[in-house]
Amino acid sequence: MRIWPLAWPIILSNITVPLLGLVDTAVVGHLPDSRYLAAVTLGATLFSFLYWGFGFLRMGTTGLVAQAIGREAHSDVRNLLGQSLIMAAIIGALLIIFGSPLISIGLWLLDGSEAATPLAREYAEIRLWSAPAVLANYAILGWFLGQQNARVTLMILVLTNSVNIVLDLWFVVGLEMTSGGVALASVIADYSALAFGGYLVLRQLGHLEGCFQRQRLLVLSAYSALLNVNANLFVRTLGLLFAMAFFTAQGARQGDTVLAANAVLLQFIMLTSYALDGFAHAAESLVGRAFGRRDWKEFAATVQATATFSFWTAAAATLAFALGGNYLVALLTGLTEVRATAASYLPWMVVMPLIAVWSYLLDGVFIGTTAVREMRNSIFIGLAVYIPSWWLSQGLGNHGLWLAFTLFMFTRSAVLIAYYYHYRQRRWRPQP
Numbered sequence: 168m169r170i171w172p173l174a175w176p177i178i179l180s181n182i183t184v185p186l187l188g189l190v191d192t193a194v195v196g197h198l199p200d201s202r203y204l205a206a207v208t209l210g211a212t213l214f215s216f217l218y219w220g221f222g223f224l225r226m227g228t229t230g231l232v233a234q235a236i237g238r239e240a241h242s243d244v245r246n247l248l249g250q251s252l253i254m255a256a257i258i259g260a261l262l263i264i265f266g267s268p269l270i271s272i273g274l275w276l277l278d279g280s281e282a283a284t285p286l287a288r289e290y291a292e293i294r295l296w297s298a299p300a301v302l303a304n305y306a307i308l309g310w311f312l313g314q315q316n317a318r319v320t321l322m323i324l325v326l327t328n329s330v331n332i333v334l335d336l337w338f339v340v341g342l343e344m345t346s347g348g349v350a351l352a353s354v355i356a357d358y359s360a361l362a363f364g365g366y367l368v369l370r371q372l373g374h375l376e377g378c379f380q381r382q383r384l385l386v387l388s389a390y391s392a393l394l395n396v397n398a399n400l401f402v403r404t405l406g407l408l409f410a411m412a413f414f415t416a417q418g419a420r421q422g423d424t425v426l427a428a429n430a431v432l433l434q435f436i437m438l439t440s441y442a443l444d445g446f447a448h449a450a451e452s453l454v455g456r457a458f459g460r461r462d463w464k465e466f467a468a469t470v471q472a473t474a475t476f477s478f479w480t481a482a483a484a485t486l487a488f489a490l491g492g493n494y495l496v497a498l499l500t501g502l503t504e505v506r507a508t509a510a511s512y513l514p515w516m517v518v519m520p521l522i523a524v525w526s527y528l529l530d531g532v533f534i535g536t537t538a539v540r541e542m543r544n545s546i547f548i549g550l551a552v553y554i555p556s557w558w559l560s561q562g563l564g565n566h567g568l569w570l571a572f573t574l575f576m577f578t579r580s581a582v583l584i585a586y587y588y589h590y591r592q593r594r595w596r597p598q599p
Contacts, residue, residue, distance in 0.1 A: 209419070237458065406546035414572050415430075
């Protein structure tokens with residue numbers, strides 16, 4: 168079982184992503200006005216819709232490539248890369264063309280303050296130009312993960328986020344730019360990653376058997392498997408991002424200080440989720456390969472091993488937030504009122520890892536088996552709990568918002584656990 172050798176590069180690379188968010192928050196959080204932090208929060212949330220909404224280009228590619236590896240269908244591995252990159256180019260171009268009205272609608276929905284919204288628009292209009300690079304990078308990362316090539320993923324993400332962090336510091340601290348500097352740093356980093364990822368792809372293709380098939384790349388009907396998986400993942404991701412955006416919007420209505428405090432605490436959740444996603448990504452690849460081979464013994468062993476690693480990692484995160492949460496908040500912002508506000512909501516950070524860990528892990532299992540409708544359903548059942556819970560707990564203020572979000576994460580985990588045990592009895596086992 169290759170859980171740890173596969174997981175550790177993914178964990179390390181994933182941690183660089185929220186570390187970038189931490190640096191963004193820390194750099195802008197130490198500017199003299201909280202509206203800059205609020206603007207970056209609004210802009211980043213908006214791009215969760217515009218970019219992360221198309222994260223199916225990573226997830227769908229990983230699951231299908233892993234299954235192709237299990238079947239030893241090497242031409243399929245090549246063609247899935249080509250199909251995913253073509254889809255990324257088309258979607259990226261459409262986002263640039265229609266980006267301005269999408270930004271306007273998104274900022275209206277997020278309903279930020281009059282001070283923060285113009286800065287958020289500036290941030291968004293700059294970030295928009297990275298769309299083709301971001302989506303192509305999703306496809307490349309998914310392709311390598313499906314082949315259990317986690318070290319390449321590590322190299323790409325470390326490069327991306329290292330460039331981004333250095334440029335953040337240079338533009339904001341050195342050149343005294345504000346939220347626009349953070350956005351420009353992201354654009355440059357994304358295209359740097361695409362150039363490096365393209366080089367690594369060409370090198371990998373030189374060692375891969377099989378060949379590209381023009382019909383698989385140019386005929387729409389050949390995209391049916393990828394489109395079917397990606398459509399459900401797209402809807403699922405939009406539901407998840409709606410939940411995050413709803414959380415941000417409700418925080419924004421309580422003022423820039425609450426919005427900024429919630430942004431700091433959300434970095435804790437992101438840090439934990441990306442660390443735990445390392446095991447989920449390992450599960451995607453290993454479960455997908457076992458599924459392609461119909462090797463149910465390897466399938467069960469993979470799930471058990473990744474669940475064990477995930478649980479203890481979540482427990483460590485809970486302990487870290489319980490003992491050092493206030494110190495972490497202080498690292499992220501020097502604004503006294505934001506620190507004090509964030510500290511009052513720290514108990515929610517303590518319980519979150521042990522609640523959310525199961526949804527992160529089982530997402531990986533369901534991606535590997537391309538059972539993505541179940542992932543979609545878990546989100547919308549969670550939303551059916553989330554929104555009424557928020558409505559009923561508005562009298563608790565921001566604590567009510569955190570309560571509703573915690574119930575959303577709990578529901579997601581419970582639904583996916585139920586689906587998993589159902590399919591282990593009915594589908595994912597040797598047939599008599």
